[in-house]
Amino acid sequence: MSSIITYQAARTVAPTIEQHFSNLLGAARQTTIENLATEPDAATIEKIIDTAFWASLQREEGHVIKISIAYLPPAHTKHPVLFLKRLPLTAPVLTKLAPGVERPGIHIGVWQEDGELYIWGTTRSIPSLCFVVDVSEPGLMVIKHRRRDGFGKYANVAVLKGDQIKIIDEQNTALDDCPGFLTSLLGLTTPSTTVAANILVQLAVSMRAHKRGGTLLVVPTETTNWQNSIVKPMVYSIQPTLSGLARLIQHQEEERTKGTWQSALKKEVDALAGLTAIDGATIITDNYKLLAFGAKIGRAIGSSPVDEMTVTExxxxxEEKKLHPAHNGGTRHLSAAQFVHDQRDSLGLVASQDGKFTIFSWSPCKQMVHAHVIDTLLL
Structure with a gap:
């Protein structure tokens, strides 16, 4: 490719991303997965990221550019919107296209011929493990891919913000202690856990999206011990406890045969996540039954204040850090850490108004609360 790369972070990160997709697709080819994407080489990765970066700094009629670029030929997608004439992959062209393709799920299709990348049209359908560059704010590029099974949020590979580069670490040693849905965010879940884990992923994404901040507590179905850490009375306690999300999951096979399950799931996830915008914590069971919202967390009688926790990203x-919860966030973070410290079979999900997102879980190995900072995975 003859064009000059002027965004140096693109050149720095391209070989690492090339190797990641090579390993990912190489492993997938040893399975029965069909419809796999084409591997992007480093030069292609550089060019797409570089062009996306410069487009992200532009505005179209005063609006910030929001685009998703997928690397694939038109033949590898279903029902593409094909342009009569190919368009060059340049920042001005992406800027002009942006208003028409900013809705979620629409990708600008990019392919190459004779060493030159071009835009062939748009699509809503891409193959498994397809290389995607997502731009949602100026200077922010998220490199991701469609999951092998096609379900749930795309898996992030790297995040570039200006000259800052964050490579997602799938081999993080902290994974030994992490809750299942964090491994789902990293693309490491097995098929048996994918649905359950991805629902919590979607709840986390939806909580972050409303930008009001919020807390979601996930407690075991078989016990009511969690009530010892909640201030009484609970004004917004729910009876009966079977939420729309729980009903949908119970009847998922029936809904999937109708072809309506994915859209119905999103509606229920957004409805439940919306409750977390109300002051206080929303509480659900580990099978997604809604128990309460707007609940106030208090320290359980006889328990000690949580004075230290481990924090990882x-x-x-x-590098793993040990901090007092008050040094990692505000009141929501402190109360969720205390809740998990007292109710060690529970999870605490906390979204900050600034986009920071933390999962609190109990670490049996470290015998303390573990705060997983995961906003990089939710972009």
Whole structure:
């Protein structure tokens, strides 16, 4: 490719991303998965990221550019929108296209011929493990791919913000202690756990999206011990406890045969996540029954205040820290850490108004609360 790469972070990160997709697709070819994507080489990765970066800094009629670029030929997608004439892959062209393709699920299709990349049209359907560059704000590029089974949020590979580069670390040693849906965010779940884990992923994404901040507590179905850590009375306690999300999951096979399950699931996830915007914590069981919202967390009688926890972020080069919960966030973070400290079979999901997202779980190995900072995975 003859064009000059002027965004140096693109050149820095391209070989790592090339190797990641080579390993990912190489392993997938040893399975029965069909409809796999084409591997992008480093030069292609550089060019797409570089062009996306410069487009992200532009505005179209005063609006920030939001685009998703997928690397694939038109033949590898279903029902593409094909342009009569190919368009060059340049920042001005992406800027002009942006208003028409900013809705979620629409990708600008890019392929190459004779060493030159071009835009062939748009699509809503891409193959498994397809290389995607997502731009949602100026200077922010998220490199991701469609999951092998096609279900749930795309798996992030790297995040570039200006000259900052964060590579997702799938081999993070902290994974030994992490809750199942964090491994789902990293693309490491087995088929048997994918649905359950991905529902919590979608809840996390939806909580972050409303930008009001919120807390979601996930408690075991078989016990009511969690009530010892909640201030009484609970004004918004729910009876009966079977939520729309729980009903949908119980009847997922029936809904899937209708072809309506994915859209119905999103509606129920957004409805439940919306409750977390109300002051206080939303509480659900581990089978998604809604128990309460707007609940106030208190320290259980006889328990000690949580004075230290371990904090990690699943990116390459991150070092584990031990902090007081008050040094990792505000009141929501402190109360969720205390709840998990007292109710060790529970999870606490906390979204901050600024986009920070943390999962609190109990670490049996470290015998303390473990705060997983995962906003990089939710972009």
């Amino acid at each position: 699943p990116i390459v080069g991150n």
